[in-house]
Amino acid sequence: MEVDAIIRIEHLSKTFAPLGKNDKEQCVLNDINLDIAKGEFHVFLGWSGCGKSTLLNIIAGFEKKSSGQIIVNGESIKGPGRERGVVFQNADAAIFPWSTVWKNVEYGLRIRRMPKPQRDEIVKRCIDLVGLNSHENKYPDELSGGMKQRVQIARSIANDSEILIMDEPFGALDAQTRRLMQNEVINIWEKTGKTILFVTHDINEAVYLGRKISIISRAPKATIIETIEVEAAYPRKLDNPRLAGIIRKIQGFFDSEYNI
Amino acid sequence: MPNVKKDIFHLLTKKGIVTLGLLLLIWQTAAMFNSPDFLPNPLQTLKGGWEIIRNGVLFNYVFISFMRIFVGWSIGIMLAIPVGLLIGQFVIVREIFEPFINFFRFVPAIGFLTLFLMWFGVEEESKIAIIVYATVFPVIINTIAGVAGISVIKLQVAQSQGASPFQIFCTVTVPASVPYIFTGVRLGLSGAIVSIVAAEMLAAQSGIGYLIYTSRLYFRTDWIFIGILTLGLSGYFSDRLLRFFGRTLLRRYGVK
Ligand SMILES: Nc1ncnc2c1ncn2[C@@H]1O[C@H](COP(=O)(O)OP(=O)(O)OP(=O)(O)O)[C@@H](O)[C@H]1O
Numbered sequence: 158m159e160v161d162a163i164i165r166i167e168h169l170s171k172t173f174a175p176l177g178k179n180d181k182e183q184c185v186l187n188d189i190n191l192d193i194a195k196g197e198f199h200v201f202l203g204w205s206g207c208g209k210s211t212l213l214n215i216i217a218g219f220e221k222k223s224s225g226q227i228i229v230n231g232e233s234i235k236g237p238g239r240e241r242g243v244v245f246q247n248a249d250a251a252i253f254p255w256s257t258v259w260k261n262v263e264y265g266l267r268i269r270r271m272p273k274p275q276r277d278e279i280v281k282r283c284i285d286l287v288g289l290n291s292h293e294n295k296y297p298d299e300l301s302g303g304m305k306q307r308v309q310i311a312r313s314i315a316n317d318s319e320i321l322i323m324d325e326p327f328g329a330l331d332a333q334t335r336r337l338m339q340n341e342v343i344n345i346w347e348k349t350g351k352t353i354l355f356v357t358h359d360i361n362e363a364v365y366l367g368r369k370i371s372i373i374s375r376a377p378k379a380t381i382i383e384t385i386e387v388e389a390a391y392p393r394k395l396d397n398p399r400l401a402g403i404i405r406k407i408q409g410f411f412d413s414e415y416n417i
Numbered sequence: 418m419p420n421v422k423k424d425i426f427h428l429l430t431k432k433g434i435v436t437l438g439l440l441l442l443i444w445q446t447a448a449m450f451n452s453p454d455f456l457p458n459p460l461q462t463l464k465g466g467w468e469i470i471r472n473g474v475l476f477n478y479v480f481i482s483f484m485r486i487f488v489g490w491s492i493g494i495m496l497a498i499p500v501g502l503l504i505g506q507f508v509i510v511r512e513i514f515e516p517f518i519n520f521f522r523f524v525p526a527i528g529f530l531t532l533f534l535m536w537f538g539v540e541e542e543s544k545i546a547i548i549v550y551a552t553v554f555p556v557i558i559n560t561i562a563g564v565a566g567i568s569v570i571k572l573q574v575a576q577s578q579g580a581s582p583f584q585i586f587c588t589v590t591v592p593a594s595v596p597y598i599f600t601g602v603r604l605g606l607s608g609a610i611v612s613i614v615a616a617e618m619l620a621a622q623s624g625i626g627y628l629i630y631t632s633r634l635y636f637r638t639d640w641i642f643i644g645i646l647t648l649g650l651s652g653y654f655s656d657r658l659l660r661f662f663g664r665t666l667l668r669r670y671g672v673k
C-alpha cells in the first residue's frame with residue numbers, strides 16, 4: 158500500500174436491496190481494494206453495467222456503501238465533500254441553466270462567501286484554464302456539449318477540489334470534440350496536479366488518458382481484476398507499439414472475463 | 418396565383434379572423450329570429466356597450482374587478498409559494514398538510530362565499546378572501562410538483578460544491594421550481610377571475626360580475642353580452658401579459 162494515498166478504498170462492497178417482491182438483492186461491487194496516489198490520473202475501465210458509476214457515486218458520497226471503507230486524506234468519508242469535485246456525464250442536468258458560465262463557475266465560492274475580489278480572480282483564472290474566456294456571460298443553452306463539460310471542470314477547479322471525479326464525461330460528445338476534450342483534461346491535469354478519477358468503457362480512451370488503469374470485472378460482484386500502469390508521455394499515440402500492446406492485453410482480460 | 422390565395426386564407430385563419438367572422442355571422446343570423454331582449458344582434462350590443470363605455474361604468478367596473486383580483490391574487494401567491502416549497506421539501510410538512518389540501522382543493526372558492534361574508538363582512542375583504550382562496554391551491558400544488566421534479570443531479574452538484582441543505586434549498590430548489598410556480602400563478606389567475614365574477618354576481622354592488630347579473634333586471638341583454646365579452650377579453654389579455662412577463666423576465670429559469 159502506498160503511503161501518500163489521497164484515496165484509500167478498503168474492502169468496499171455494495172449490495173442493492175431488492176427492488177420488488179420478485180427481485181433478489183444485487184451484489185454489484187465485491188471487495189474492492191485500491192490506493193490512489195495524490196496527483197494520479199486513475200482510469201476505471203469496465204463494460205457497461207459492471208458497476209463503475211456505482212463505485213464513483215460511492216466515492217463521491219452520493220451513494221451509501223454496504224461495507225468497507227473509503228478514506229480520503231486520512232478520513233473516512235461521510236457524504237459528498239468539496240475536496241471531491243464531480244464532473245457529471247449529463248452536463249445539461251449538471252449546470253444551472255439560470256446562471257451564466259461565470260456564475261456557474263463561481264457557485265462554490267459564493268456558497269463559501271468568499272470576498273468578491275478574490276472570487277473574481279479565481280473564476281477568471283479557471284475560465285481561462287479551460288479555454289472559456291469570452292464566453293463568461295453566456296447561458297448554458299448557448300453552449301456546445303464540449304463547452305458545458307469545460308464549465309463543469311472549471312467549477313470543480315475553482316472550488317479547489319483536490320480530486321476530480323469524472324463518470325464518462327465525454328460519452329455524449331462527437332469523436333473530434335471528444336479527442337479535443339481528452340487533450341484538454343490532460344493539459345489541465347498537468348497544469349494543476351489534481352487527482353483525477355475517470356470512468357470509461359472505452360479501452361482506447363482509457364489508454365489514451367490513464368496513468369493507472371483499473372480493470373473492473375463483470376457484474377454482479379464486480380471487483381478490480383488488475384490495475385496496470387501506463388508510463389507514456391502525453392500526448393499519446395495509440396499506434397505506438399507499446400500502447401498497442403497494452404490495448405491488446407486489456408482486450409485479453411475482457412475476452413477471458415466475458416468468454417468471447 | 419392559387420398559392421397566394423391559399424396563403425392569405427391561411428393568414429386569416431391563423432389570426433383568428435375567420436373564426437371571428439363566423440361567430441359574428443352565426444350571432445347575427447340567430448339574432449334575426451329573436452327579439453333584442455332575448456338576443457341582441459352584434460350592432461345593438463355594440464351600441465349598448467358604447468353607452469356604458471361613454472358614461473364610464475364599464476371601465477369603472479373592470480377596474481374594480483381587476484383591483485380585487487390583483488390584490489387577492491398577489492396575497493394568494495405570496496402565501497402559497499412558501500407553503501408549496503415547504504411541503505415539497507419536508508416530508509413531515511407534506512404529511513401534515515397534504516390531506517387538507519387534497520380536501521379543500523375540491524371545494525370551489527364560491528362555496529365559501531356565505532362564510533366569508535359572515536367572517537370578513539360584505540365589503541371588499543370577503544371578495545379578496547375568495548380570490549386568495551382560489552389562487553392558493555393551484556400555486557401550492559404546482560410548486561410542490563416543481564420541488565418534486567428537481568433533478569437529483571442538480572442537488573448532487575450543490576452538495577459536492579459544499580452547499581448546506583439550506584443553501585441548496587435557496588440556490589437550487591427555489592430557482593429550479595420557478596417554471597412550475599409560474600404555471601401555478603397562471604392557473605391561479607384564471608381561477609381568480611372565475612371566482613370574482615361569481616362572487617360579484619351574488620354579493621357586490623360593482624364589478625363585471627355585478628354588471629352581468631343586474632343587467633337582466635333592466636332587460637339590458639346587450640350589457641350582459643358586453644360583460645361576457647369584457648370578461649373573456651380581459652382574461653385573455655391579462656394571461657397574455659402575464660406570459661409575456663414570464664417569458665422575458667423568467668426565461669432563464671425555463672419559463673416558456
Ligand atoms: N439504485 C439501484 N438499485 C438497484 N440496482 C442498481 C441501482 N443502481 C445501479 N444498479 C445496478 O448496478 C449495476 C451497475 O450499475 P452502474 O450504473 O454502476 O454500471 P456502470 O458500469 O456505470 O454502467 P454504464 O457503463 O452503463 O454506465 C447494474 O446492474 C444496475 O442495474
Ligand SMILES: [Mg+2]
Pocket residue numbers: 209210211324
Ligand atoms: Mg455508468
